Amino acid sequence: MAEPPYLRIVAEIRRRIVEGDLAPGDPVPSTRQVAREWGVAHATATKALNTLRQQGFVRTEPRIGTVVAESGRRPEAAGPGGSGGSPSRAPRRAPVADPDHELTRERVVRAAIEIADAEGLAGLSMRAVAARLGVGTMSPYRHVAGKDDLVRLMIDAVFGELRYSERPPPGWRERVETGARELWALHRRHPWLAQRHLLTRPLALPNVVAGAEWMIGALDGLGLDPTTMVNLHVLVHAFVQGLAANLEQEAQAEAATGLTEDEWMDSQQRAFADLVASGRYPVFGSVMASFAETGYDLDLDVLFELGLRALLDGHARVIEDHQQRTPHTKE
Template sequence: MSDGGGPGIWAVPERQGRGPRPAYSRAQITEAAVRIADAEGLDAASMRRIAAELGTGAMSLYRYVPSRDDLIELMVDHVLGEAGVPDRPSGDWRADLTLVAEGTRAMWRRHPWLTGLRRPQPTFGPNRLRLTEFALGALDVGISIDEILTLLDMVNGYVERSVRGEIEWMREMERSGLTPERWMRESVPHVRELIDSGDYPMFTRVVQEARLPHMSGDEQFRYGLERVLDFVAGALPED
């Protein structure tokens, strides 16, 4: 999720050469940065702010984390460890990808600052590699690696799009104080006018027939995920 690519910070030893034992670890710096970002947003997690939290000077932290991109890479890999996947796939690809999708959604919701990052170049953080290895392995069912990558990208794309929408909606509610129930009440007069006009038959069907808008966020997510996994199933060899 950082702007860098390749091995990045993972290619730089945490402790280089001889000398006194470091006063801090990258893990401590990363954990402090994540705490700040969770509470105040990603921009608040500056080296100066992290140093203040740790009780040291900002310049000293650059010995451990050379750049902002490196810090973000460490932060993202740290929270990816919360996805909670086992060491190996279970053999039930659908259950395994559901586990990945739901764990990833929960991770994004706990750390909404992730939405401020653009799509990453590949990096080699240990948690990202573990999650990727598990997800790819779940689809290792007799199809090519290119097919595995394409199908997994579809699942990941659905998860990311869905959770970004959820987080943006939550932010809008916080900003405006507008709840979904209040929004629906205030929209009723205009919606009735649109339906009565007869000009929007498909919109009318959405209002009158659709179940999705009345589902909880969890139910909506699972409904969409099941449709995506149905498509994946259609691309896999028959048992």
């Protein structure tokens, strides 16, 4: 019987660790990188990394990813897929406590967030969470109903990271700007968030509503009707979310194509040059020609700043129009 693909991946990464190609603290290939390098599904890549984690060869660092553990097991004690010794003779570390007994919903959610931050939602599963926590596969189900329930709790937990001052800035513009920057930073820390927190399907979660309270509260008392207040709030959220969606999608595209963003652009240069040379797009061609020496760097943070100013200018115009119709309202 052929060896399962995940065990071949385990054996190769373990070899790199044992032979010193990967030292303690070094990052190991992510789920996306494993899937691309070995040509396997994300589920297979996740299973391989979980096996290495269970064997003690790797560990997970929040916002960093999977790294080589300070002291991994010897290869002959590595269990399935090892290069020496029998799995039945692999020694087990004596537990200092029953991890299932100490398991809480908060630990399950935090472990899931760490996985999603490092590997994307494609690398998240209940099995992966259990492996991260070192508990039985079914143990997390005692605290969450399943993956969908878990993702809802993850969204609420990361929105709880928003830290708004108890003394908001005095003007509506400053307050909305502060809220938008907090929201952008949140999506920067958790790129997967833009994939699951849909505008068209808002979630009734305490921390999500707290964020809306801050933003909508900035527009209260300006003479706006409730629909306009909510629409302006949603526009800010849509702007941030739309930019942030590119963070996770770029990572997925790199995993699927094997090309970095720069490598992808290099591969498209001939096609763009042919389009410009056709003469059918004179303005586009002129703009591209201006980048011949300096190039163009698409920077999402720069786009955020530019877009936020334009969006707030638009908010100001809407508010001004409403106040002209109802001059008795305050600023």
